[in-house]
Amino acid sequence: MSAQTPEVRSTEQLREKWMKPEVITGSEILLRSLLLEGVxxxxxxxxxxxxxxxxxxxxFEDFNHVLTRHEQGAIHAADGYAxxxxxxxxxxxxxxxxxxxxxTGIATAYMDSVPLVVITGNVATTLIGTDAFQEADxxxxxxxxxxxxxxxxxxxxxxxxIHEAFHIASTGRKGPVLIDIPKDVSAxxxxxxxxxxxxxxxxxPRTVPNRLQLDKLARAIEDAERPMILAGGGVIYxxxxxxxxxxxxxxxxxxxxxxxxxxxxxxxxELWTGMPGMHGTYTSNQAIQQSDLLxxxxxxxxxxxxxxxxxxxxxxxxxxxxxxxxxxxxNVPTDIPIVxxxxxxxxxxxxxxxxAGKADAWRDQIGKWKAEYPYRYVDSDTVLKPQWVIExxxxxxxxxxxxxxxxxxxxxxxxxxxxxxxxxxWITSGGLGTMGFGFPSAIGAQMAHPDRLVISINGDGxxxxxxxxxxxxxxxxxxxxxxxxxxxxxxMVRQWQxxxxxxxxxxxxxxxxxxxxxxxEAYGVKGLRATTKDEAHRAWAExxxxxxxxxxxxxxxKGENVYPMVPQGSTIDQMLMxxx
Amino acid sequence: MSTKHTIAVLVNDQPGVLQxxxxxxxRRGFNIESITVGQSExxxxxxxxxxxxxxxxxxxxxxxxxxxxIDVIKVINLSSKPMVARELALIKVKAEPSARPEIxxxxxxxxxxxVDIGTTNLMVQVVGDTVKIDAMIELLKxxxxxxxxxxxxxxxxxxxx
Numbered sequence: 001m002s003a004q005t006p007e008v009r010s011t012e013q014l015r016e017k018w019m020k021p022e023v024i025t026g027s028e029i030l031l032r033s034l035l036l037e038g039v040x041x042x043x044x045x046x047x048x049x050x051x052x053x054x055x056x057x058x059x060f061e062d063f064n065h066v067l068t069r070h071e072q073g074a075i076h077a078a079d080g081y082a083x084x085x086x087x088x089x090x091x092x093x094x095x096x097x098x099x100x101x102x103x104t105g106i107a108t109a110y111m112d113s114v115p116l117v118v119i120t121g122n123v124a125t126t127l128i129g130t131d132a133f134q135e136a137d138x139x140x141x142x143x144x145x146x147x148x149x150x151x152x153x154x155x156x157x158x159x160x161x162i163h164e165a166f167h168i169a170s171t172g173r174k175g176p177v178l179i180d181i182p183k184d185v186s187a188x189x190x191x192x193x194x195x196x197x198x199x200x201x202x203x204x205p206r207t208v209p210n211r212l213q214l215d216k217l218a219r220a221i222e223d224a225e226r227p228m229i230l231a232g233g234g235v236i237y238x239x240x241x242x243x244x245x246x247x248x249x250x251x252x253x254x255x256x257x258x259x260x261x262x263x264x265x266x267x268x269x270e271l272w273t274g275m276p277g278m279h280g281t282y283t284s285n286q287a288i289q290q291s292d293l294l295x296x297x298x299x300x301x302x303x304x305x306x307x308x309x310x311x312x313x314x315x316x317x318x319x320x321x322x323x324x325x326x327x328x329x330x331n332v333p334t335d336i337p338i339v340x341x342x343x344x345x346x347x348x349x350x351x352x353x354x355x356a357g358k359a360d361a362w363r364d365q366i367g368k369w370k371a372e373y374p375y376r377y378v379d380s381d382t383v384l385k386p387q388w389v390i391e392x393x394x395x396x397x398x399x400x401x402x403x404x405x406x407x408x409x410x411x412x413x414x415x416x417x418x419x420x421x422x423x424x425x426w427i428t429s430g431g432l433g434t435m436g437f438g439f440p441s442a443i444g445a446q447m448a449h450p451d452r453l454v455i456s457i458n459g460d461g462x463x464x465x466x467x468x469x470x471x472x473x474x475x476x477x478x479x480x481x482x483x484x485x486x487x488x489x490x491x492m493v494r495q496w497q498x499x500x501x502x503x504x505x506x507x508x509x510x511x512x513x514x515x516x517x518x519x520x521e522a523y524g525v526k527g528l529r530a531t532t533k534d535e536a537h538r539a540w541a542e543x544x545x546x547x548x549x550x551x552x553x554x555x556x557x558k559g560e561n562v563y564p565m566v567p568q569g570s571t572i573d574q575m576l577m578x579x580x
Numbered sequence: 581m582s583t584k585h586t587i588a589v590l591v592n593d594q595p596g597v598l599q600x601x602x603x604x605x606x607r608r609g610f611n612i613e614s615i616t617v618g619q620s621e622x623x624x625x626x627x628x629x630x631x632x633x634x635x636x637x638x639x640x641x642x643x644x645x646x647x648x649x650i651d652v653i654k655v656i657n658l659s660s661k662p663m664v665a666r667e668l669a670l671i672k673v674k675a676e677p678s679a680r681p682e683i684x685x686x687x688x689x690x691x692x693x694x695v696d697i698g699t700t701n702l703m704v705q706v707v708g709d710t711v712k713i714d715a716m717i718e719l720l721k722x723x724x725x726x727x728x729x730x731x732x733x734x735x736x737x738x739x740x741x
Contacts, residue, residue: 139596140596140599143596143599143600143603144603144604144607147648147650148649148650151595151596168650200650201592201653202591202592202649202650202651202652202653203650324648325644325647326641326644326645326647326648329637329640329641330641
């Protein structure tokens with residue numbers, strides 16, 4: 001890791017250092033408050049409206065700021081940091097274009113419930129509303145995609161606002177909180193006293209569930225003949241993976257994990273059926289459709305999971321465990337609503353439940369489906385198959401790496417063929433489906449876990465949406481292993497155009513993309529290329545042996561499709577299985 | 581089944597709070613028939629009264645989504661209980677001196693009042709529930725309504741409910 005990383009001091013040490021009330025600027029308050037919240041690193045990009053803030057960073061040795069090459073890189077890195085660490089990710093950008101460049105990243109975090117505190121500068125309060133240079137109403141723009149937002153009008157409010165922002169971002173259903181700081185507020189001075197209490201009358205997330213509903217679920221499990229668990233990102237976000245394993249082992253109920261739930265349950269477990277939904281396994285989708293009790297744990301019935309809603313799990317009693325009451329009944333009518341933190345819920349539920357004794361035939365059926373319908377593809381000796389590449393990465397790293405992905409076919413193949421066994425090892429933009437997320441999020445994940453192997457799997461499309469961040473990998477020696485699965489095409493769009501738009505391939509050809517090896521080298525990152533299995537083994541081995549960042553390009557079959565596939569508008573048991 | 585609902589929302593009196601609430605309705609596809617905002621009994625809090633239409637599932641979602649806003653303190657479904665709902669309308673109606681006695685008759689029957697008299701028109705103020713105001717407008721239409729302004733509904737639950 002970076003030699004420039006300053007020595008991390010404990011928040012207690014820092015608090016002691018700053019206990020004596022002192023008159024300081026808003027900028028200084030911001031930096032001290034961030035450190036007191038336990039922030040280890042901040043990703044950002046300076047500009048006019050945040051000059052006071054960046055001036056306060058000058059020579060501030062406790063404050064670790066990573067200069068990205070684009071604000072979008074900064075916020076995706078903060079997001080990757082948050083997902084990998086479970087802590088709040090922080091990024092800083094200037095007003096106007098700096099702030100608007102964060103919008104995609106804020107929406108990405110919002111859709112996937114990732115805790116971020118996003119700091120933007122704004123023009124001085126006297127200029128707000130005058131269409132001043134680099135002015136944008138970023139609190140207004142981001143209102144639909146933030147959990148909450150603040151426009152700071154008085155420097156006296158800043159310590160309270162920062163403390164509230166961290167509290168809101170990291171509790172309940174987590175999410176991004178934006179703090180917009182006008183330039184004059186960052187320059188103004190006030191007496192600073194660290195804030196450590198929160199008074200938010202309108203914010204009381206319920207973490208402890210209703211006991212009656214738990215009893216109801218326990219009885220339903222007893223009676224169920226075809227019970228099924230659908231577990232999502234909430235399991236990982238609440239740290240409930242151990243409780244979930246205990247729940248499954250106790251009840252013997254088969255389990256499918258959503259895209260964001262991967263890593264929340266060991267993939268080698270005999271009751272695990274893989275991912276559900278559009279590119280999920282045959283077993284998961286059939287099991288959901290035929291179940292008589294579907295227990296959703298920290299998942300939100302996203303349309304990519306449910307397919308056609310009218311006809312989803314038609315015979316199932318639905319139990320829904322979620323921290324967000326608004327998710328219950330939003331998409332799917334619920335019989336047993338359980339509002340609470342997943343970890344707390346499972347801790348209370350596990351002593352109440354027993355083995356689902358009427359489900360033996362069902363478990364046999366699940367086992368048969370699993371054996372009969374695994375993920376499959378037709379391998380080749382002449383061209384590299386993308387699925388083979390992911391399997392190779394999985395085997396050589398024993399499923400122990402942190403894997404981030406971009407969005408598209410490679411993302412689905414990574415979800416299908418990499419076998420995750422630990423939470424917070426799989427980082428992907430599920431809800432928003434943000435291309436350009438894969439690589440910068442890996443930088444954040446590596447900052448959170450300097451000693452773990454971090455692999456960023458990208459397509460040739462998404463890699464070009466944030467490739468400028470190769471610079472910060474090289475400069476800070478952030479040892480991410482960057483994989484580019486290059487099929488010279490926007491593969492997922494190509495797949496839909498082939499299957500649904502009658503082979504009318506419109507604007508998907510990425511021929512003429514840069515030479516990725518040379519691109520990496522231009523930034524001072526080692527670049528390798530493989531077009532055969534032998535080369536792939538050799539290149540990957542070299543990448544693993546090389547300290548520091550490496551980019552490995554795997555040139556793969558262009559026309560490969562992701563299967564199984566549920567065409568949009570179909571129920572999830574109507575699957576195209578492909579040729580394999 | 582889609583029905584009309586009146587909900588009261590107690591919110592922090594903060595800049596942008598109306599935008600947060602109305603924006604939520606807009607992006608989630610909830611309908612706003614009317615919205616009124618003003619001071620509440622407690623300093624620092626405003627009370628919004630929103631009239632919306634939708635089925636029970638939509639109403640449930642509206643309540644839950646509103647509660648997700650940090651500035652929302654309390655959401656009360658007024659129309660689930662006995663309530664008093666009132667709005668005020670100002671109606672400028674064409675009124676040559678010869679037509680005035682007849683119009684005054686209508687106004688008195690409705691216990692409305694004339695709050696301004698011009699050379700060729702009258703301004704009528706009427707307070708009541710939405711049905712009453714709709715009826716008043718219907719009755720004044722034949723005389724020629726020149727301008728109409730309604731406040732939207734504000735409401736409260738009766739008694740100690």
